[in-house]
Amino acid sequence: MSSPTAQPRTVLIVSDHTGLTAETVARALLAHFPDQPLKYIQRSFVGTVAAAQGVAREVAALASRGERPLIFTTITDASVLRELDMAPAQVFDLLGPGLTRLEGELGVPASRRVGRHHDMHDQQSYLARMDALDFALATDDGLGDRQYGLADVILVGVSRAGKTPTSLFLALQHGIRASNYPLAEDDFERESLPIPLEAHRAKLHGLTIDPRRLHAIRTQRKPASRYASLEQCEHEVRRAERLFQRAGVPVRDTTSASVEEIAAGILAQVRRG
């Protein structure tokens, strides 16, 4: 066992394709070592022996300065992987062991071709994601209320509560058609669901946020405006939450949730039906 040092450890993320899978797993693993100083280097599209030799030379240069880098790789071609294995580093072969087990379990050999997970080989699901993105952009900020019938989910909340990033993420990552409805003064005066939303109750997801956080976000956009004032933010959030409660709209607090978390929560709910 080596002991932790103050020197950041170099983490090389090496992939034969986009590198998204390798980076995701490497960061998920290393998030369990929060005090370890790390320096990430990404090398994508390393699909040949020659390219892997180039990476191995980089590693050798680091090692010659006394470093012991970590390599995380999703490369599955044995001859390319071998070049990394020979480099003076700790190599984490992220897919190999799983592929071997799946070969046994499924009774067929793995293709071990260059990573195809993030290409367009699943055309239908890719086009669905791009279509969902177009939809989210076209119906952002209440622009497309006549299209709510085509939406999978409709996010409802006050301005800057997180609707737009969440709907774009739902589209790009999950192919979910998400629309927005921004709550404004008129809606609060009614004290019941805004008319364009009434027919779509089952699709509604309310987003709320701590008024102080909202105040900070809006201040960055329009400093010293009434729109950004803490008083206005408190008023809007209170009225929005009351409306959600009356109408029975499920609510998520976005104050300290990432778009990934908000989206996953909404998806879990949609799937439960």
Add this chain to the structure above:
Amino acid sequence: MSSPTAQPRTVLIVSDHTGLTAETVARALLAHFPDQPLKYIQRSFVGTVAAAQGVAREVAALASRGERPLIFTTITDASVLRELDMAPAQVFDLLGPGLTRLEGELGVPASRRVGRHHDMHDQQSYLARMDALDFALATDDGLGDRQYGLADVILVGVSRAGKTPTSLFLALQHGIRASNYPLAEDDFERESLPIPLEAHRAKLHGLTIDPRRLHAIRTQRKPASRYASLEQCEHEVRRAERLFQRAGVPVRDTTSASVEEIAAGILAQVRRG
């Protein structure tokens, strides 16, 4: 070894958090078995023994019908994981072996707390991504040419060549501030770089596309328009490519590339400097 069947195999993706890591790895592994019919079920936020027991009951119900499901999980809490291990399924523990090796290598114990990779624990990088997304939206479609100085990259191409999805993905996934510049007739008449782009040569990335594919995409939006006609698409793409070549702008073909691939290619180029 069991032999492949026509019956789709159930794949359960079980996570104590958003499920993004587990889904990414499961799909990366299973992409190597393209002929295997699969049915995906996602169970996120499975953070307790009780929740895992619920999943185990679902698995038992499938098994009682003669199925042998595959479970892919990123859960690291030993007591929660144990419940899945006891279910009648093949369990792929995606993080456990890597964590054990890293503990040896780094000389410190893994936290093994609920997955935090997709929360906001890295506040600075999360805020950078949200800021980049605001930037991409504000400067989409050439709206913000006075802000090109603040951009990390500027995507240049004809309408519907893939600029907007790519810039949103670069922002959301990678925190890259990406602007757009849509090439139009005026720009082709000049036959040199559009004036707003001249000062930002090093940031430019051209996107091109097969005119027939462009024709199909535009036809979906504006059927039977001059804008969507094959002739117009051919003309625009030819002129755009000529302009990229003259100005020395690197070009990517988006015809059969996913946004993940286009973004990864641009990033690899940016990182090489």
